[in-house]
Amino acid sequence: MVFHSAVPITFGHLGSLLEAFLPWLGLAVVMLLVLALLRRSATALVALLLPVAVWADLFGGPLLSGDRGAHDITAIQHNVSDENTAPARTAQALVNAGPELIALEELTPSALPLYERALAPAYPHHAVEGSVGLWSVYPLADVRLLDIRPRAIDEGWRRGLRVGARTPWGEVAVYVVHLPSVRVRLSGFDCGYRDESAGLLGDAIAAEELERVVLLGDFNGTVDDRGLAPVMSHMNPPTRDFAFSWPEVFPMSRIDHIMARSATVTHVRTLPATGSDHLPIAADIRLAS
Template sequence: MTRSTRRDRRGGRPRRTARIAVPALLLAGALLFPRLLPDRPGNLGSLVETVLPWFGVAIAALLLGAAARGTKVAVAAALVPLAAWCHLFVPALTAPPRAGPSAFEALSFNVGGTRTTPEAVAREVIATGADLVALEKMPVSAVPAYEKALAAAYPHHATRNTLGLWSRHPLREVEAMDLGGPWPHAIRAVVAAPGGDAAVYAVRLPSVRVRATEGFTVGPRDAAAAALADRVARDPAPRVVLLGDLNGSLADRGLAPLARHLEAAQDQAGRGFGFTWPAALPVVRIDHVLLRGLEATTTRVLPDLGSDHRPVLTGLRPTA
């Protein structure tokens, strides 16, 4: 072996290690401090926050690459983002189920898509035994059919445009909320729930897309979320439950205003990531149950019922 070949090999090992170490440290930083990522261009920060759990795939690839490189430094570097991922997500994956009785159960279901009919949705909704139901993205022309199909099980209901609330308990103070955009994105009502009145919000925030020219199109959603958060913060009701399609992960900075005022049922009583969309193979949780003055005793994502979203069923009780 010539002297120059030995030099080339000695110089190649640091370069091979750097190819693992640099992306590994960047991944770890993005996992632990995503809010430091700029939101320009293209709302990159929001997009990264939405897919944080899926960083595990990149980490697995790094570990395989480090093992192939055969250097201890590369393997150690790849373990740093793995440790960060485990710190963030293993507690949710291993959380024990919460025990205790529920005062009532609430269901949120975006019924959009081409495979649902009002009659089929009604059968599935009634079978869950939910006491309070929020349906989102109903075709306006189908609302009368939904009302008819659910009337026997839910004597109290309110609908506005594509949103609806159905309840076994009386509803009052029904209000359609204008959060910007061409249609109401929320309904607020007061439900005479077991354990005391609660303000309930049925919500569908504006949709988001990933486009080559614009990036992650979260502007209308973020503006609607901020308006909704302001209303929730001013709501005098001691108990609040928000049910709906927020078109984003709660880790997304655009939904931070809501997360400051309400607690996620998934964090209280859920296990795993609770992904809800797309229904056939969910990769992100965009359908949520958020609470104030109530606590979740159970919460689970139901199977694919024909929409492009999966429903979320949550058991609730007052905190005091």
């Protein structure tokens, strides 16, 4: 858990695969505890205090109750799935959560009009590029395609959007992205396209002229994944709330993210399942200095 960065990513990207499920290494502590109790070994129980302390330090924060802090807006991020059979019901569930911003991925040409119709009454401002879109209660400006397409992928691949949201706290650059999928193959963890796309996204954020940035999307990776380092290096440290978003049936990893620069994400949580294979996530964000 401490030295996961020592696992190489140069051979089969095994380090990235490990980091996708890093909190679950705590299950090994449970197994060791059972063995220690079966052997009635006080020495083993004392030795277990070290991995327990490490896990608690890395991942135990969300288990502690406390004040999450004030926030100014709430944003929702959701990969709605291109196989979703209930777009209108999905959209209404997101509206019921009452966010100011809603980012969606895997929008299809047939489903897009249904989302637009369901979201329009509460969110009069929206922008769509390819299969990603943003709905907002605030006016949007400077809408443009965000080019995060890996070189080997067809030019019709459009899964990045950048807009300026004119909030009461000033204009905020809002990015909506869907990084390429990853696969576990015999050769290892195939995440080359994802990593290349993350590098392009990191470059775009570094060049962003607006001070405040809110980034929402399906990253197909966790915040611990070194493949996403080009993005993480430009964002405020994200919260470690347990908000596993994928897969919907038994969530094991949070690959959907809401992050900020020159703003603070105070709390992240999952919302009830929709018709997607991902759970929606909501985040409270403090924009005021």
